[in-house]
Amino acid sequence: MDNTRFTPFVLLIERISKNIKRIADKEMEPYGLRSSHVMCMLQLSKTENGLSSSSLADACGVDKAFISRVTNELLEKGYITKEEIPTKKYKTNFTLTQSGEEVIEKLNGIVANYVHCVNKNVPSTDIERFYEIMYEFDKEITGIANGKTQG
Secondary structure, eight states, X not given: OOHHHHHHHHHXXXXXXXXXXXHHHHHHGGGTOOHHHHHHHHHHTXXXXXXXXXXXXXXXXXXXXXXXXXXXXXXXXXXXXXEEOTXXXXXXXXXXXHHHHHHHHHHHHHHHHHHHHHHXXXXXXXXXXXXXXXXXXXXXXXXXXXXXXXX
């Protein structure tokens, strides 16, 4: 990526991210949820055995303090449950409740609709390549941010 593309790239990523959060907030308002809740619930929906706070933080790309706030709110709302792991003294796993799974089912329908709207004018091969490139950008930028790669 050359310097003339860097600023538009960053601005577009920021705008897309903000708009996705705005859409998620609007769609989840009837459930008393925000985009931060959705992110955690989507990650939990991918596993049968649940995730620990650390695993959930890693999966969502946020810190454990953020996960602590969000999981406490989701516990209060009854969308997730907390299970102690007997073999690990201070570890707990979070899993979706039936109510949480129902919200995720509705969310998946909403997401499918929006994905269709966004992708309708782009060939599937271009979409596949786009995601390959985004994963590569993410890997390299994360390496630089973590000091593992020289800029």
